[in-house]
Amino acid sequence: NNNVVFGSVNANRRHYEQAAEALARADRGWLDRLVTRWMPLAAWMEALERRDGDVKTVVEIGRI
Numbered sequence: 001n002n003n004v005v006f007g008s009v010n011a012n013r014r015h016y017e018q019a020a021e022a023l024a025r026a027d028r029g030w031l032d033r034l035v036t037r038w039m040p041l042a043a044w045m046e047a048l049e050r051r052d053g054d055v056k057t058v059v060e061i062g063r064i
Helices: 013-025 028-034 041-047
Strands: 035-040 056-060
Touching: 028 035, 035 041, 041 056
Parallel strands: 035 056
Antiparallel strands: none
């Protein structure tokens, strides 16, 4: 069971479906490298600080 919080500007359901299809076709290694840092919620301020090599940082609300 995964819980996700996300936001968007100017996107509709069609855009999300296209994105899901593109991600399904994407190279798995590229996807694994996309998230470069995982931070606990307690360290959210640190997660906002840009580091060399950052691509995407995930702030974990809770581990399932």
